[in-house]
Amino acid sequence: MTRVPMERKVLNENELVAAELRADFARHGVFAVNLIGSPGSGKTALLERTLARFDAGRRVAVLTGDIQTDADAVRLARYGFPVRQISTAGACHLDARMVRRGLEGWDLAALDLLFIENVGNLVCPTSYDLGEAKKIVLLSVTEGEEKPLKYPGIFFKSELMVLSKVDLLPYVPFRVDDARANANVTHPGIEIIEVSCTTGSGIDSWLEWVDRQMSAVLPILSVL
Amino acid sequence: MHEVGIAASILDAVRIETARHAPARVVKVGVRIGQMAGIDRDSLAFSFEVLLPDSGLAPLELAVETGTADELEFCYLELEIP
Numbered sequence: 001m002t003r004v005p006m007e008r009k010v011l012n013e014n015e016l017v018a019a020e021l022r023a024d025f026a027r028h029g030v031f032a033v034n035l036i037g038s039p040g041s042g043k044t045a046l047l048e049r050t051l052a053r054f055d056a057g058r059r060v061a062v063l064t065g066d067i068q069t070d071a072d073a074v075r076l077a078r079y080g081f082p083v084r085q086i087s088t089a090g091a092c093h094l095d096a097r098m099v100r101r102g103l104e105g106w107d108l109a110a111l112d113l114l115f116i117e118n119v120g121n122l123v124c125p126t127s128y129d130l131g132e133a134k135k136i137v138l139l140s141v142t143e144g145e146e147k148p149l150k151y152p153g154i155f156f157k158s159e160l161m162v163l164s165k166v167d168l169l170p171y172v173p174f175r176v177d178d179a180r181a182n183a184n185v186t187h188p189g190i191e192i193i194e195v196s197c198t199t200g201s202g203i204d205s206w207l208e209w210v211d212r213q214m215s216a217v218l219p220i221l222s223v224l
Numbered sequence: 225m226h227e228v229g230i231a232a233s234i235l236d237a238v239r240i241e242t243a244r245h246a247p248a249r250v251v252k253v254g255v256r257i258g259q260m261a262g263i264d265r266d267s268l269a270f271s272f273e274v275l276l277p278d279s280g281l282a283p284l285e286l287a288v289e290t291g292t293a294d295e296l297e298f299c300y301l302e303l304e305i306p
Contacts, residue, residue: 124226
């Protein structure tokens with residue numbers, strides 16, 4: 001028996017496509033964000049709140065992934081920005097090829113910001129690089145504060161945890177301090193923003209985070 | 225159940241490597257999966273077992289090492305050389 005080393009990623013094909021996407025985003029100065037969270041965690045609601053705050057000249061677009069239906073795209077299209085649904089036909093995550101197909105026909109040079117709303121799932125999307133600049137995980141207060149410990153992969157890989165539905169805190173047994181501590185166990189120093197898409201609280205902080213990240217990342221991307 | 229896709233990717237890669245190393249046959253493939261990779265090892269093993277018979281690569285053993293971060297990478301192949 002002979003053992004030979006094999007040094008490559010298992011998802012090599014996805015990695016190659018993701019690298020192409022990342023290069024395209026960099027070339028055109030597009031800040032791409034991959035939003036990941038459980039079904040019902042509030043990803044689409046956060047995007048609705050976000051798009052509602054942008055003026056009409058904002059160069060933003062959304063790719064939204066779901067296993068079936070274009071319900072999220074219909075919700076988001078009302079705000080007047082380019083939105084496209086990616087239906088995965090059963091797959092529990094988006095992959096880089098789906099994103100590349102989803103972008104077909106769009107002029108990246110006309111965009112500064114691309115939100116990619118992943119399929120509702122805290123596990124499977126973790127493994128698939130979509131060429132994004134940042135991963136963001138949403139955790140709603142109805143899910144339980146132990147999620148960062150139960151699903152460490154996505155919290156480890158995400159730059160930001162958006163704690164959503166905080167308007168429900170008076171009605172659910174959710175301990176914010178424990179959730180914050182658990183997130184920091186999995187990802188020390190992870191940024192955390194508390195939002196309510198019902199009341200609008202925290203949305204300013206979220207938008208400031210997006211703008212701050214764009215300002216920080218785009219100059220770096222432009223020289224790559 | 226993204227482990228099915230990952231198992232398929234492993235088998236695809238082994239198929240390519242098998243052609244590259246012919247006439248040797250790949251009998252074992254080693255992969256490293258980090259604790260933060262978001263991959264369930266049991267689900268991956270099950271998916272691998274399900275896909276293997278129709279892959280044309282059986283018998284083939286999948287050996288999984290545990291990494292400390294979010295690795296998902298091949299480590300080695302074991303070849304049987306006729």
